[in-house]
Amino acid sequence: MARSRRISVFSLSFLDVMSCGFGAVVLIFLIINHDSNEDHKVVNTDLLAEIRMLDYQVQQGEKELFELIEVMNQVDARVENSDQQLASTEQTLEEKVLSLKELEEASTAQIESLQALTSDIETRTREVEILQAQKDAQDGNQVRAFQGEGDRQYLTGMKVGGRNIVIAVDTSASMLDDTIVNVLRRRNMSEQQKRAAPKWQRAVRTVEWLAAQLPLDAEFQLYGFAEQTQSLVPTADMDWLPMHDGQQLNQAVSELKTQFPTGGSSLVNLMLAVRQLSPIPDNVYLITDGLPTQGENPPRAATVTGGRRLELFSDAIDRLPKQIPVNVIMFPMEGDPLASAAYWNLARVTGGAFISPSWDWP
Numbered sequence: 001m002a003r004s005r006r007i008s009v010f011s012l013s014f015l016d017v018m019s020c021g022f023g024a025v026v027l028i029f030l031i032i033n034h035d036s037n038e039d040h041k042v043v044n045t046d047l048l049a050e051i052r053m054l055d056y057q058v059q060q061g062e063k064e065l066f067e068l069i070e071v072m073n074q075v076d077a078r079v080e081n082s083d084q085q086l087a088s089t090e091q092t093l094e095e096k097v098l099s100l101k102e103l104e105e106a107s108t109a110q111i112e113s114l115q116a117l118t119s120d121i122e123t124r125t126r127e128v129e130i131l132q133a134q135k136d137a138q139d140g141n142q143v144r145a146f147q148g149e150g151d152r153q154y155l156t157g158m159k160v161g162g163r164n165i166v167i168a169v170d171t172s173a174s175m176l177d178d179t180i181v182n183v184l185r186r187r188n189m190s191e192q193q194k195r196a197a198p199k200w201q202r203a204v205r206t207v208e209w210l211a212a213q214l215p216l217d218a219e220f221q222l223y224g225f226a227e228q229t230q231s232l233v234p235t236a237d238m239d240w241l242p243m244h245d246g247q248q249l250n251q252a253v254s255e256l257k258t259q260f261p262t263g264g265s266s267l268v269n270l271m272l273a274v275r276q277l278s279p280i281p282d283n284v285y286l287i288t289d290g291l292p293t294q295g296e297n298p299p300r301a302a303t304v305t306g307g308r309r310l311e312l313f314s315d316a317i318d319r320l321p322k323q324i325p326v327n328v329i330m331f332p333m334e335g336d337p338l339a340s341a342a343y344w345n346l347a348r349v350t351g352g353a354f355i356s357p358s359w360d361w362p
Contacts, residue, residue, distance in 0.1 A: 160213035162282030172265035194260035267316035
């Protein structure tokens with residue numbers, strides 16, 4: 001009997017179908033997985049670029065932050081320096097304002113004093129009568145003769161007398177002229193031209209006039225003062241000189257004629273020289289044109305203010321013994337308005353005389 005054929009579900013056709021089915025599934029899986037990897041790679045590339053961009057921005061931000069910190073530190077330092085300068089400027093300004101107030105107060109007081117002195121001078125000037133008298137001393141009583149047009153003593157009311165007499169003449173550069181401009185111009189001229197300056201010649205003639213009035217029994221000293229004070233009789237700086245026959249007086253006047261104005265003016269050095277004379281003078285006759293420009297030593301600054309000159313004057317007068325009369329012959333100088341009032345007050349306080357003669361005297 002023939003054997004029956006056994007039927008199997010895992011026949012070749014079935015296996016083929018299953019193989020194809022699994023292959024299709026694997027293919028689909030591979031296709032889907034590839035697309036995911038591509039998308040992931042794309043996403044990762046964008047994120048990486050964005051991260052790198054953020055890192056760059058962070059680095060740039062840190063760099064800029066560091067630069068800003070440095071700038072801020074510099075600004076802080078400049079602000080601190082500006083604050084210090086501002087504080088210093090404010091302090092200086094306060095000091096300047098205070099100094100200005102003090103100067104204004106001093107100026108106001110000086111102006112009021114000057115106005116009072118000017119009013120007093122005008123009152124006294126109106127009361128003065130012109131003296132028409134002969135000279136107190138005739139030619140026989142005079143050691144020196146003074147040649148002039150008539151009797152010039154009527155202009156002054158200044159009597160030359162005493163036992164010990166000092167004649168002091170200002171020999172500073174301001175005695176070259178009455179104006180500052182001409183003083184500067186003449187200062188650069190030759191020595192001969194300086195000696196011939198009209199104002200200086202007036203001063204020399206004034207000394208000659210005073211010398212001609214000295215009593216025969218008097219002792220004298222003739223000083224020239226500028227930055228330093230010196231006797232015009234070099235052998236007797238601090239000694240009294242007797243009149244006798246007038247030889248030493250003539251020698252002193254001759255020495256004065258060889259001098260010419262130069263340098264600054266120190267009144268205090270003159271007063272110190274007068275203090276050293278023994279006995280002290282009975283009269284001092286001072287020929288000058290303005291307030292002093294320096295004290296005992298030369299000033300450091302090239303210029304000196306009117307207020308400072310008045311201080312130097314006051315300091316010099318404080319060195320003079322109070323009982324000595326000071327007679328002032330004033331040749332006013334341009335730009336020194338306080339001088340006349342100051343010297344007039346000096347003559348008034350000490351019991352001396354003050355004159356400011358006309359240009360043709362003596």
